[in-house]
Amino acid sequence: MNSTRRVSPLTAAIAGATLLCAAFTVQAREYSVSTVLSDAFPWGQAAEKWADLVEERSEGRITLRVYPNSQLVSGDQTREFSAMRQGLIDMAVGSTINWSPQVPELNLFSLPFLIPDEAAVDAVTGGEAGAQVFAAIESRGVVPLAWGENGFRQLSNSRGPIDEPSDLAGLKIRVVGSPLFQDTFEALDANPTQMSWADAKPALTTGAVDGQENPLSVFDVARIDQVGQEHLTLWNYMNDPLIFAVNERVWASIEEADRELLRQAAVDAGQWEIRKTREEESERLAAIKERGVQVTDLTEAQYQAFVDATQSVYETWVPEIGEDLVETARQEIEAR
Numbered sequence: 001m002n003s004t005r006r007v008s009p010l011t012a013a014i015a016g017a018t019l020l021c022a023a024f025t026v027q028a029r030e031y032s033v034s035t036v037l038s039d040a041f042p043w044g045q046a047a048e049k050w051a052d053l054v055e056e057r058s059e060g061r062i063t064l065r066v067y068p069n070s071q072l073v074s075g076d077q078t079r080e081f082s083a084m085r086q087g088l089i090d091m092a093v094g095s096t097i098n099w100s101p102q103v104p105e106l107n108l109f110s111l112p113f114l115i116p117d118e119a120a121v122d123a124v125t126g127g128e129a130g131a132q133v134f135a136a137i138e139s140r141g142v143v144p145l146a147w148g149e150n151g152f153r154q155l156s157n158s159r160g161p162i163d164e165p166s167d168l169a170g171l172k173i174r175v176v177g178s179p180l181f182q183d184t185f186e187a188l189d190a191n192p193t194q195m196s197w198a199d200a201k202p203a204l205t206t207g208a209v210d211g212q213e214n215p216l217s218v219f220d221v222a223r224i225d226q227v228g229q230e231h232l233t234l235w236n237y238m239n240d241p242l243i244f245a246v247n248e249r250v251w252a253s254i255e256e257a258d259r260e261l262l263r264q265a266a267v268d269a270g271q272w273e274i275r276k277t278r279e280e281e282s283e284r285l286a287a288i289k290e291r292g293v294q295v296t297d298l299t300e301a302q303y304q305a306f307v308d309a310t311q312s313v314y315e316t317w318v319p320e321i322g323e324d325l326v327e328t329a330r331q332e333i334e335a336r
């Protein structure tokens with residue numbers, strides 16, 4: 001009895017091709033990466049840099065597809081973290097502000113005037129406080145890999161120069177959808193309105209709001225001055241770090257060597273973007289002034305008046321963030 005079945009060369013070729021395909025599908029993977037801002041901004045460039053490094057170092061096996069403008073959460077940037085936790089989004093380069101509704105510890109960075117300069121940012125993100133913040137994110141189902149930077153947020157408005165808290169009285173200020181911002185601007189007697197970035201520019205254009213706060217890079221690239229924001233106060237009241245992160249189940253599905261590849265690429269892309277953001281600040285400021293924006297620097301006494309006026313935010317928010325975490329950050333800032 002002859003049990004050997006004859007296989008035609010065509011069948012063999014098809015079987016071979018199928019096997020190859022299967023092997024290729026196992027090998028080549030694509031992940032979604034969410035961002036709020038596109039690659040016209042340093043933030044979007046950070047995500048693209050990550051994708052490029054991963055593409056290059058994995059020799060095309062791993063593709064990170066960047067979806068900017070919060071499109072994976074229909075423009076609602078404060079849902080990005082939840083969507084990533086649920087696995088609707090694989091990865092993100094996200095803002096501490098936008099994720100803070102789900103990770104209260106991230107409000108650390110939004111405490112007004114806590115982190116006054118770049119060295120202080122680095123002391124916090126690179127130190128024990130940063131490690132605690134990463135642990136807080138990880139405990140909520142998302143694996144953080146590296147830091148980036150949206151930048152120090154400055155205040156603009158269409159009404160007039162602001163150099164003391166009373167100048168803000170009654171001004172309608174667009175803030176991000178994170179409750180701490182409501183408290184900061186209420187403490188300053190302003191009239192804050194929470195809205196997404198997608199809604200911010202139209203609201204500024206129609207005059208529905210008088211002002212907003214964002215880093216110089218955002219003000220510059222989005223041409224915020226063209227929608228009537230002619231006054232800009234440099235007050236460095238908070239820095240908005242970015243975090244490169246991955247859904248924990250996605251992370252668990254990736255083999256060790258590729259995890260290391262992804263993590264190192266995120267670290268390298270983050271460092272590249274932080275340096276770039278900081279280096280570009282002075283030319284951006286010059287360009288903004290060039291376009292006729294009236295820029296206000298604060299004297300030490302003026303700055304202190306804003307610090308004093310926002311102390312109530314600490315009473316409400318330090319317990320939410322965690323006394324220990326805030327104390328650790330303070331010590332690292334002092335020791336910088």
Ligand code: X2X
Nearest residue numbers: 036095097176196197214
């Ligand atoms: O919405 C904003 O202001 C932005 C773009 O800076 C953030 O996503 C935090």
